[in-house]
Amino acid sequence: MASEGTVVGGDTQDGDPGPHPPVGVHRRHRALRAITALILREVSTRFGRTPGGFAWAVLQPLATIFVLGLAFSLIARTPALGTSFLLFKATGLLAYQTFQSNSMMVGKSLAFSAPLLTYPGVTWIDAILARFLLNTLVSVVVAVLILGGIIVALDLSLIFDWGAIVLAMALAALLGLGIGTLNCFLFERFAIWANLWGILNAPLMILSGVIVLYDDLPRQAQDWLWYNPAIHITGLMRAGFYSTYQPTYVSVAYVLAWALIPLTLGLLLLRRYHRVLLTR
Secondary structure, three states, rough: OOOOOOOOOEEEEOOOOOOOOHHHHHHHHHHHHHHHHHHHHHHHHOOOOOHHHHHHEEEEEEEHHHHHHHHHHHHOOOOOOOOOHHHHHHHHHHHHHHHHHHHHHOOOOHHHEEEEHHHHHOHHHHHHHHHHHHHHHHHHHHHHHHHHHHHHHOOOOOOHHHHHHHHHHHHHHHHHHHHHHHHHHHHHHHHHHHOOOOOOHHHHHHOOOOOOOOOHHOOOHHHHHHOOOOHHHHHHHHHHHHOOOOOOOOHHHHHHHOOOOOHHHHHHHHHHHHHHHOOO
């Protein structure tokens, strides 16, 4: 006869359910539930309360692409690559906007989720990951819809380099995460930084190869603009759609450094000061 408390078939006789899952498993499940809840809240807030909802996420960049394409078609006979001004602008703009939107949306994670961060099951890391995952997914879906629509509508025949396309979008998302995580601290610590970052984004788009191809710029401008990590992303993105384009200036390692250094710095600062920032 088994003594009291002994294990029988994985359970104990005194009602103990037996071995418990490791603490790390509970934490992962709790984090997953928190991130999922934050994503659903974000979807409801961003798309559920706006007329048109998700359609605006597609229409806004599409309108920008049409305006840029029309304007430059009146200036030049052919784009710098291929035959379609729309596709040329779209390949640059959509990759850049993936970085830009992540840097801004992730940067506002603490402010957006501040009421929920008082609950013990929700952490500041959950808030950052939720915004990053949702915004990246939206950016990818928007890029697929717009680029696919342009290619089908204009009946373009292309040879795709899917590796370059996926790598460009992944780098754009990661760069946005890195700078956005640092922005998450800076936005809360220095209120004026959010306004300054918004102002910087307009000229930064011009300096990131969205409108003018890097290779067509004067040598002196190329020497300076090479240090802009976003121009490497737009160049790599276009290499995925134009088989004859070989951007030898692109450095994946350089973009990774720009993404990982701010990410590490931002995480360290937020870990140290997030409670202070939330009570400001």
